[in-house]
Amino acid sequence: DAKTTQPTSMDCAEGRAANLPCNHSTISGNEYVYWYRQIHSQGPQYIIHGLKNNETNEMASLIITEDRKSSTLILPHATLRDTAVYYCIVRVVFSGSARQLTFGSGTQLTVLP
Amino acid sequence: DVKVTQSSRYLVKRTGEKVFLECVQDMDHENMFWYRQDPGLGLRLIYFSYDVKMKEKGDIPEGYSVSREKKERFSLILESASTNQTSMYLCASIDPDRGLAEAFFGQGTRLTVV
Numbered sequence: 001d002a003k004t005t006q007p008t009s010m011d012c013a014e015g016r017a018a019n020l021p022c023n024h025s026t027i028s029g030n031e032y033v034y035w036y037r038q039i040h041s042q043g044p045q046y047i048i049h050g051l052k053n054n055e056t057n058e059m060a061s062l063i064i065t066e067d068r069k070s071s072t073l074i075l076p077h078a079t080l081r082d083t084a085v086y087y088c089i090v091r092v093v094f095s096g097s098a099r100q101l102t103f104g105s106g107t108q109l110t111v112l113p
Numbered sequence: 114d115v116k117v118t119q120s121s122r123y124l125v126k127r128t129g130e131k132v133f134l135e136c137v138q139d140m141d142h143e144n145m146f147w148y149r150q151d152p153g154l155g156l157r158l159i160y161f162s163y164d165v166k167m168k169e170k171g172d173i174p175e176g177y178s179v180s181r182e183k184k185e186r187f188s189l190i191l192e193s194a195s196t197n198q199t200s201m202y203l204c205a206s207i208d209p210d211r212g213l214a215e216a217f218f219g220q221g222t223r224l225t226v227v
Binding site for chain 2: 044087
């Protein structure tokens with residue numbers, strides 16, 4: 001799996017967009033970018049994933065650079081409940097065998113009132 | 114709506130005790146995982162299982178074993194608990210045909226070994 005690099009922590013004002021970067025310069029062509037978050041004292045929660053096109057769902061948007069070496073998770077209107085650790089994961093998806101989830105240390109996002 | 118359930122939220126055990134952490138999922142997933150989470154270290158994979166009675170070591174299996182007798186249940190066993198196993202333990206299950214996008218985690222078990 002490609003290695004990912006994320007900032008240790010970030011702050012964001014409530015109501016503003018939160019932009020969380022992730023570097024994955026060694027990503028290969030068949031590896032997807034996944035984002036999870038973990039709110040304090042809860043299990044991780046899936047947010048969004050993508051291969052090369054930008055993606056949007058009800059929780060967030062994912063912007064992947066054209067060379068796929070980095071990506072940005074965007075929370076368009078951050079709320080206090082978005083305060084969490086955000087994990088960027090790069091992983092090949094294949095069927096028929098176990099998939100290991102390998103999480104790094106993530107980015108602690110703190111949304112400030 | 115609960116999909117992955119861990120038997121305890123908080124557990125306190127004595128050094129040397131045998132400890133069982135239970136995880137049950139109701140989504141008929143084949144792949145299940147046990148992680149531990151410690152401050153500054155993120156999530157680290159202990160063991161995973163891709164089918165009943167099948168198991169594979171993760172990154173930090175020492176001091177742990179697992180049991181998967183039924184598809185829906187994956188147990189983590191601390192044969193002789195030690196203080197360095199004080200941690201948050203997280204169970205997850207995945208549909209192998211949907212990949213990481215379908216990973217569901219339990220609420221976690223915070224284990225303290227005294």
